[in-house]
Amino acid sequence: MCRVIAIANQKGGVGKSSTSINLAASLAVLERRVLLIDADPQANTSSSFPVVDNENCTFTIDLYNYAKDSINPFRTLTPNLSLIPTNINLANLEIQEKNYFGTHHELKHSLEDLKKEYDYIIIDCGPSLNFITTSFLCISDSLLIPVQCEFYALNGLFKLFNVFKTIKQEYNQNLDIEGILITMYDKRLAFSNVIVDQIKNHFKTLVFNTIIVRNVKVSEAQSHRKTLIDYDASSKGALNYLSLATEIIENNKNDEMNNDSLGRNLNQILEEAKNENDLSTIFERLPINKENKDSNYISKNYEKLIGLSKKDIKSIFSESFNDFYSDVWVFRINEKISYFKKNYLYIHFTNQKVEKYELTVFKRRE
Ligand SMILES: Nc1ncnc2c1ncn2[C@@H]1O[C@H](COP(=O)(O)OP(=O)(O)OP(=O)(O)O)[C@@H](O)[C@H]1O
Ligand SMILES: [Mg+2]
Structure with missing residues (x-):
């Protein structure tokens, strides 16, 4: 069965595209058939692969114009990994559909066809909770949230959880949280561990065991239009993403068991999301809780x-x-x-x- 994972966080620069590319490539190396969809008009993911053949290839915008039999993803140089790249028309769609929120039926049909061909579909969303991001969340099985290991990392996450909740209640009741992924962890900063502890204390089982370290090879690989595994398979970053892919495969093997443990914590978080505008009151920048006079x-x-x-x-x-x-x-x-x-x-x-x-x-x- 195919699993569709949307990688989203409206905060910019937290590692969504890097995670999409390298998780997709790692799943492919582990012999899963993978499709990567670039759902961000910035096209960072698309431009991390060698130039795409414009003639025959399907672009993300085409998925909103369902035409059976004509979907033709781009085959990347990594075996088992195909890509649906984006182009500037996606930004135009965003402008046209500014006030739209919900399931897009043509997109849903397109995905249903694609799901027959792949084990995993990974979607790289842009840094906003706009029409494109929400329409992809409506057709995904799960949401993977990268958070950068820094102060204020979790600002805005309540908003994301609220959007998740609305989509789950009104449009896509199967939507789950794949996990929260800590990215760009830097062990040289002693405070990194405090941030990791705070994230784990609050989100518990929702947080992946795998943590992605800050590793210069991640950006170097992108500038060479290569996946990290192709660029330097022994780099820390490549090993981290392989470990993430293994963790996701394992989690989905024990699907039912895992959903229980995710669900327990998730309900509590969604409940809290109702009452707060932002997580900054919980994850204080200082180790001081302004609300807590104790x-x-x-x-x-x-x-x-x-x-x-x-x-x-x-x-x-x-x-x-x-x-x-x-x-x-x-x-x-x-x-x-x-x-x-x-x-x-x-x-x-x-x-x-x-x-x-x-x-x-x-x-x-x-
Ligand atoms: N683990 C890492 N180590 C070092 N640099 C990283 C790492 N992950 C991402 N980067 C770099 O950080 C920058 C932002 O990463 P990325 O583009 O993946 O974030 P994003 O969330 O997709 O950004 P946007 O919101 O603009 O789409 C990029 O220059 C990328 O190369
Ligand atoms: Mg990006």
Whole structure:
């Protein structure tokens, strides 16, 4: 049976296209018949393959104009991997159908035909929740969400979950979450692990075990119009994507069992999505929860600063007025506790690493 996986996150530059290309190529290497569809008018995925034969090949826009027997994907140099590339007409379609949200019947027919030919169809969506993205979500089996390992990574995810929920309730009740994929993990930044922990604590079983590391070969391969496996099969990135493909194949083998574990967590997340505009209140940039005045909670989190470098601290507290070379940095944390009290955090460095911290409340004179 064919599985249609849409790769989406309205946040730009989180690794959607890189994941689409390299997951598709990895599944193909593992001997699955794979079709990659470029559903982003930016055409990053299409341009990561050698020039496509314009004459006979079907483009993504053609899928919205169902004509049986005429769908002709482009055969890439990777065995088992075909591509439906995009061209600028897709952007025109986007403009025409600006206010449209829902199932597109011709697209659905086209996909039904294609599903007979492939084991996996991977769809690279653009960085918005527009007509094209939503129409593809209406015909997909699952949504794979790449999130970049950085602060604010999860901003906007509630919006994505709300769109997911609407589509599932009204247009495509089979739509599932394939998983949340952490991308561009950089072990040199000690804070990366804190972000990974936060994502895993919140999304639990929805998060893939595989994490994609930051690896320069990912962009190099694209500029050479090659998949990562073709460009450097032994690179960390290539191995990560192979491991992701294996994980997806395994998950789908135990389909029923897995759906249970996904579902348990998913309902809770969808429930929370109703009440929040954004995940930024849960995944605070600082290890401070503005809503939570419990000092134990705060100090427990500050422990995580110990041992971090100045660069790490700077990336956490981005608007810093501290002298980079000073060994004591100070930050005002929380909004005002009250009009008369302000809370400050002092960070003491020894040999460029955080040695200790202090929290001080200054009381203003009345
Ligand atoms: N694991 C990685 N290591 C290093 N660079 C990466 C990695 N993944 C992606 N990149 C680079 O980051 C940039 C953004 O990645 P990509 O184009 O895959 O994101 P995207 O979510 O598809 O972006 P858009 O929202 O614009 O479609 C690209 O230059 C890509 O080469
Ligand atoms: Mg992209």
